[in-house]
Amino acid sequence: MSAGGKSAGASRRPATLTDVARIAGVSTATASNALRGRGRMSAETKERVLQTADELGYAVNVSARNLRTARTGAIGVHLPGNKSRLAYYMDFCFGVADAAETRDTMVVLIPRGVGIHALKTQVDGAS
Numbered sequence: 001m002s003a004g005g006k007s008a009g010a011s012r013r014p015a016t017l018t019d020v021a022r023i024a025g026v027s028t029a030t031a032s033n034a035l036r037g038r039g040r041m042s043a044e045t046k047e048r049v050l051q052t053a054d055e056l057g058y059a060v061n062v063s064a065r066n067l068r069t070a071r072t073g074a075i076g077v078h079l080p081g082n083k084s085r086l087a088y089y090m091d092f093c094f095g096v097a098d099a100a101e102t103r104d105t106m107v108v109l110i111p112r113g114v115g116i117h118a119l120k121t122q123v124d125g126a127s
Contacts, residue, residue: 015056
């Protein structure tokens with residue numbers, strides 16, 4: 001049993017931004033800014049928030065963020081019908097995926113014949 005009385009294998013709920021802020025001794029706004037690299041705060045405060053988040057295993061709740069921003073967090077890429085350009089498109093898709101990863105964005109591959117109008121509630125934009 002762990003110190004909290006639960007067995008070591010018992011699942012816990014994921015750490016939230018509120019948990020990080022409370023344990024780091026800052027507001028949720030400050031915790032959010034520190035984690036996003038925004039806002040004005042001392043280096044010590046930023047480091048304390050980042051260390052607390054790391055210790056708690058905090059991960060951004062992408063669904064909550066997307067709900068707040070009214071975005072899907074995904075971009076769409078149409079797949080070509082012309083198979084002779086498939087190699088170019090694969091390189092293009094991997095480039096899009098690499099760029100999207102740095103922005104915590106998902107990539108949705110859209111098969112030919114499916115119009116963007118059918119997906120406008122599922123992606124923020126398409127190429």
